[in-house]
Amino acid sequence: DGGITQSPKYLFRKEGQNVTLSCEQNLNHDAMYWYRQDPGQGLRLIYYSQIVNDFQKGDIAEGYSVSREKKESFPLTVTSAQKNPTAFYLCASSLGSLNTEAFFGQGTRLTVV
Amino acid sequence: RKEVEQDPGPFNVPEGATVAFNCTYSNSASQSFFWYRQDCRKEPKLLMSVYSSGNEDGRFTAQLNRASQYISLLIRDSKLSDSATYLCVVPQNFGNEKLTFGTGTRLTIIP
Numbered sequence: 549d550g551g552i553t554q555s556p557k558y559l560f561r562k563e564g565q566n567v568t569l570s571c572e573q574n575l576n577h578d579a580m581y582w583y584r585q586d587p588g589q590g591l592r593l594i595y596y597s598q599i600v601n602d603f604q605k606g607d608i609a610e611g612y613s614v615s616r617e618k619k620e621s622f623p624l625t626v627t628s629a630q631k632n633p634t635a636f637y638l639c640a641s642s643l644g645s646l647n648t649e650a651f652f653g654q655g656t657r658l659t660v661v
Numbered sequence: 662r663k664e665v666e667q668d669p670g671p672f673n674v675p676e677g678a679t680v681a682f683n684c685t686y687s688n689s690a691s692q693s694f695f696w697y698r699q700d701c702r703k704e705p706k707l708l709m710s711v712y713s714s715g716n717e718d719g720r721f722t723a724q725l726n727r728a729s730q731y732i733s734l735l736i737r738d739s740k741l742s743d744s745a746t747y748l749c750v751v752p753q754n755f756g757n758e759k760l761t762f763g764t765g766t767r768l769t770i771i772p
Binding site: 579592598606638649650652 | 704748762
């Protein structure tokens, strides 16, 4: 079945450590996105990518990094520079044209302990 | 003006009532608009797409007002299962497509 998969579902990290969240899609979508959601809040865009080996900063990129070495994969690294990393992280993908919907993974809930 | 703005609510509405909420956008060149539904602690899922003046699907109607730059979502005969957060999405094409979400409107249907 086609879809977008995020792993792990729950992740615990010690303060000061980097951690990488996985996002894989087999929908043959060009565009991929990472969002952060805090309790009771909307989705804030971290990074997005339209094509392989290219990506752009979203509204809250500080403390995060991404790579897009393959079309189907868009991993997000939460670095130690991110001051408040505890949040719900959502990955999405779309065909990349303006008139197409985005499909979401089930999300990764990151907690810093 | 923010790229996409929504009234966060919460909207507490009795079962069977009609409820409507708006989403305003700043980019007058935007061509397509989407409403997503998000249940608590879950990922958003597409509810409706709006490409021209509006769209209707059963109890749900989305309308676009280009002159005032807003889209609305109307829910008729509301059900308990309609309780969720409704997110407005407006793709922004600045050379690279940026998919910007509103903060969401929280809706609770009361029995």
